[in-house]
Amino acid sequence: MNNRNSGCRVAVFGATGLVGRTMLQILEERNFPATDIVPLASPRSLGQTVSFRGKEYPLQVPSAEAFEGVDIALFSAGGSASLEWAPVAATAGAVVIDNSSAFRMAEGVPLVVPEVNPEAIFKEDGTPEMIIANPNCSTIQMVVVLKPLQDRYGLKRVVVSTYQSVTGKGKAGRDALESELAGEEQEEFTHFHQIAFNAVPQIDSFTENGYTKEEMKMVNETHKILGDSTLAVSPTTVRIPVYGGHGESLNVELGKDFEIEEVRELLRHSPGIVLQDDPSARLYPMPLTSYEKDDVFVGRIRPDYWQPRTLNMWVVADNLRKGAATNAVQIAEVVLAGKA
Amino acid sequence: MNNRNSGCRVAVFGATGLVGRTMLQILEERNFPATDIVPLASPRSLGQTVSFRGKEYPLQVPSAEAFEGVDIALFSAGGSASLEWAPVAATAGAVVIDNSSAFRMAEGVPLVVPEVNPEAIFKEDGTPEMIIANPNCSTIQMVVVLKPLQDRYGLKRVVVSTYQSVTGKGKAGRDALESELAGEEQEEFTHFHQIAFNAVPQIDSFTENGYTKEEMKMVNETHKILGDSTLAVSPTTVRIPVYGGHGESLNVELGKDFEIEEVRELLRHSPGIVLQDDPSARLYPMPLTSYEKDDVFVGRIRPDYWQPRTLNMWVVADNLRKGAATNAVQIAEVVLAGKA
Structure with a gap:
């Protein structure tokens, strides 16, 4: 993960969907220490903006560049988008928390509910896995x-x-x-x-x-x-x-x-x-x-x-909320805390 | 039961309720051999009529007289009405098929779903029980x-x-x-x-x-x-x-x-x-x-x-229907047939 201690940059992929919007809302409500957000969506949303803490952010389409400097990427854009872009985001250094079913059953990908198995988030060396799956609601x-x-x-x-x-x-x-x-x-x-x-x-x-x-x-x-x-x-x-x-x-x-x-x-x-x-x-x-x-x-x-x-x-x-956006943000909080 | 072979007189108690209305409708649909019907309801329904096979029948309040000559009485007017009037109707010679929960668990009262236990309708001598309970939907x-x-x-x-x-x-x-x-x-x-x-x-x-x-x-x-x-x-x-x-x-x-x-x-x-x-x-x-x-x-x-x-x-x-009115009319059909 990139700069964990100096606040954090959060991408929300699928930012125009119901879950994506709820993710943004919950990041605000829970005072998640996001210093910046990167809202991502499909090309048809280009030109729109999303609001976060009173500031408007233009929607972007996902790209390797868009994930540069991102610490945590919350994905809720469907399974095929996740399969395509989660590895890109992870390679760019973002911890991906993926709300699709794409990686849930994949070996080595933790499937996490923070009240249940937060320890699964971290590797043996104490760093978080780069792709973490959010379970089904x-x-x-x-x-x-x-x-x-x-x-x-x-x-x-x-x-x-x-x-x-x-x-x-x-x-x-x-x-x-x-x-x-x-x-x-x-x-x-x-x-x-x-x-x-x-x-x-x-x-x-x-x-x-x-x-x-x-x-x-x-x-x-x-x-x-x-x-x-x-x-x-x-x-x-x-x-x-x-x-x-x-x-x-x-x-x-x-x-x-x-x-x-x-x-x-x-x-x-x-x-x-x-x-x-x-x-x-x-x-x-x-x-x-x-x-x-x-x-x-x-x-x-x-x-x-x-x-x-x-x-x-x-x-x-x-x-x-708990079935999707809240659980994802709670995972992000554990990632940020650096321990289960 | 009164005159089983020459057509039959059917009382419907609770005739203004959803189940009672459905009972009348199902009696029509299934060509139940009712030569006459006696719609019964609480006093506040007096003055109203119900329609059966194109004929209007004035609503009556239940009384011993109202059950005279009735062969089958379909009850759906609530538990306390059943407790009060089912014995009266039975004494007057009507077989009561009761949709309330009043008699369902009573010893000696059959609780009947015609596809399941139609034989419970009849006593050892082959005559029907005078009070038969219709189960919960x-x-x-x-x-x-x-x-x-x-x-x-x-x-x-x-x-x-x-x-x-x-x-x-x-x-x-x-x-x-x-x-x-x-x-x-x-x-x-x-x-x-x-x-x-x-x-x-x-x-x-x-x-x-x-x-x-x-x-x-x-x-x-x-x-x-x-x-x-x-x-x-x-x-x-x-x-x-x-x-x-x-x-x-x-x-x-x-x-x-x-x-x-x-x-x-x-x-x-x-x-x-x-x-x-x-x-x-x-x-x-x-x-x-x-x-x-x-x-x-x-x-x-x-x-x-x-x-x-x-x-x-x-x-x-x-x-x-099957959960109330149809099942009651099906019981009446078995009663009328005289065998399970």
Whole structure:
């Protein structure tokens, strides 16, 4: 990495997208010590500017020169852009934090959720890896909650059904719902089918085994992040007409017996988690209340009375924030701190 | 039951509600041999009429006299109305098919899904029970799919997460979503919280054990209908902003090994089920496509590769139809046929 101690230059690639814009916003909110930013996008955005701390920055297209002097490059411009430009940025000396799926499962590329495995960011010599992958949104919020359970009780099995926000498909996904609700004719459906007043049990395309890519990400990324490829993860991912964040219904089999109140206290005191679990006050996580928040919200924690050592819970997080931009900026913070 | 062979007189109690109206519609659609109908409702509906086969029927309030000569009484006016009037109707000679939860778990009252346990309708002497309970919507669509699996493979465990339509709360539930989407101020939220652009992990009130009544219905009613109180059923029920029907993500552990194609064929040929399972054509059940249909739609059938003898699937049905009115009318048809 370039000049770590004298403030830092941050590139945001995909700066006009929903995640890119949120990254810029979160860099501001968290007072990230960026002395300068370099917003990058595809050529069709040339001529536009983005605003950061009251200053306008012209959009640039990526090039070897654009990454010169950049310390940290946050990528959210899609998988093929990442494959093309992440090596260029890394060669220029930038630590790339990549929100696409391009490098997530690559050997030697850490896949990081700072509350879970921040140590993976650094090589043995203490320097950061030059390409660090940001996990998929639906994986991030799940592993934040699973990690404390893994440490305390061990994990055997997770059955997860998701309730995913239209913003998982970025601006196009959000616009599609708005347009459908406005009764506009759709040339094609961004969410495969009408999403207004619907639930679509397909996110991303199908793989050979009958699971979608989104579902297999939840399996494979969870294995990598939690460092346990024996963990049974059985996912069903569903798009629903909400903006605020992804919901997940989790049935989790632990390695040993637990007291439910102990689980609640454990999660309440775990990093990145806000416990919202008071049924009598109708308090539980919801997409509406997680919107624009950086935390992972968990509630409806209760024993599965029908299966030993198993519990149910309900987890919600803003997929654009903790599920994408916030997690990436948090990784950048750890990189900058120089230690996990 | 009164005069079974010369056509039949059908009372519909709760005739102004969403389920009651749907019952009348389904009686028409299925050419139910009703020679006369008796629409009943609370006193505030007096003076209104309901239309059936082109004829207008004035609404009446329930009374012992109103049930005289009635052969079949379809009840959907809430639990306390059922507790008060079902015994009166039965005494007057009507077979009551009750859509409320009042009698569902009562000893001696059959809880019936005609594709699953039609034989429960009849006493040993071959006459029908005078009060027959119609199960909860989320239970009905699940047991229709579980029954063939139980018969062929045995059932060990079901983990279910629901995606439930606002019409589960009747007209008020539907109106609430419309009103919220129109941006109208809400005095209180019919679905506990705003449901537009939200997912609310609470349906009905909470019981002592941390599960909602809706969730415990899925456990207890499933045990009763499938005749197996050892079956592990672990439910999470969630309201989402759809009108068309309830979705359910099911993870099912069977008693023995299976071939997934065999499961698919089994379900394809089972009563009341329509298989919609062609991912390559983006064909799977959805609330929008199940709307106003009488079947239970199943798709996304795939092995749980991480747990032996286990599979995942996705089930949708119109909760006002198969989940309520259609199932009740189907029970009435079996009553009328005089045999399961």
